[in-house]
Each structure stands twice: as structure tokens, then as C-alpha cells.
Amino acid sequence: MTTELDRTLRQILADVLGLAPERVATFAGDTGLFGHLPELDSMSVAGLLTEMEDRLGFIIEDDEVDGELLETYGALLAFAAAKQVQG
Secondary structure, three states: OOOOOHHHHHHHHHHHOOOOOOHOOOOOOOOOOOHHHHHOOOOHHHHHHHHHHHHHOOOHHHHHHOOOOOOHHHHHHHHHHHHHHHH
């Protein structure tokens, strides 16, 4: 089931990383992100997190950012869902 959060997060990834929406639409929970997508490098991480904050309406603290956050699409989606609940 696709949620509004899922659609928005996919759009953010497409916009920030310059990925085709068709490619992002194929991402599953276990799709690797950082280290798997050449477009998601250390330079683009800050842009991705900032765009998530802007579009999803929450603040990401520095201590919340670790390797696991960007390991898979599912991890990133779960993080965003938890942040919205905290919001």
C-alpha cells in the first residue's frame, strides 16, 4: 500500500538525486541507497535531508543521522514515518 508519505519521499529522492520517477517507483523496502546509488553520495545527503525537512515538516537532528538511516529505502521511510509521529 502506497501512502502519501511514501509518494512524497519517492518524489524527494527523484528531485534531489535527479533519478527518473519510474526508477524510484521500483524501490522496495530493501533497496539499497547510500553506497548503492551512485547519485546518493556524501555531497547529496545534506540536500536530501534538508528537502525531507522542508517537504515533510520535521527537523532532523545531527545525532539522528547515521549509516543505518540511509542504508535502505525502507529504513529511510521508517525514519520519516517516526519523525512525523513525533512532530
